Amino acid sequence: MPTQQEQANKTLAIKAFDTLFNKRDFAAAEEYWSPEFVQHSAVTPPGRDGLFNLVRSMPELRYEFGLAMASKNLVVLHGRLTGNGKPRADIVATMLRLQDGVFVEHWDVLQPEATKEEANGRSPMWGDSFPA
């Protein structure tokens, strides 16, 4: 079972992602992301500004939540990004390190969501059904 702190970190991460990606409330989102945020993503420019500006550039962006897990000061989210300006949604595994209640470091892995025809595993990458 997650500790109270781990549960709190998970809840915070979900709220933060909803605030930034879905509500697009950039002022409120600043409370969750450290100004010294270290970005390891291959596709996102450095720092908090790099992330926020990328989100600003994609007005149709939506983040759908899946599995959320926490251990010590790490939170991992399995999510689906649509409205990303690409023909396909991206499935994303997001790893966040928290310090004093804010995100200080981030790693991710993104992959375009496979259709039924493309899926070698024959089971959806995300949720219970394949994308149309």
Added chain:
Amino acid sequence: VLKAFDTLFNKRDYATAETFWSAKYIQHSSHIEPGRDGLFNLVKSIPATLKYEPGLIVAEGDFVIVQGRFSGMGLPVNWIAADILRVENGILIEHWDVIKDEVTEEQSKSKAPMFGSSFPNYPRPERTVG
């Protein structure tokens, strides 16, 4: 999970690995064929230079998620994977993953390594997956 991955990907000890993977293993990866056989046959088809390095790992309840690097696959680039495993009765029963080419410093938007503390150097970096 770490022991299972090391047994299968690095030691390539398929008999021992069978004790970690359920015969009814459900595969959600877009890359890997269904079932335990699909996974094991894929590993068998990859050159012996295959190496798996685990990175960040988080476990909670029946789920484990591990970030790792696959190299030596006979591809021009390494893969960074987030593997999500569901564990039932002490064995791996269901799997989801997200895979991406490990980018070089030149290719990286953030200019920080996707995995570990340094960037890879490839003779000919070419995209393979997302």
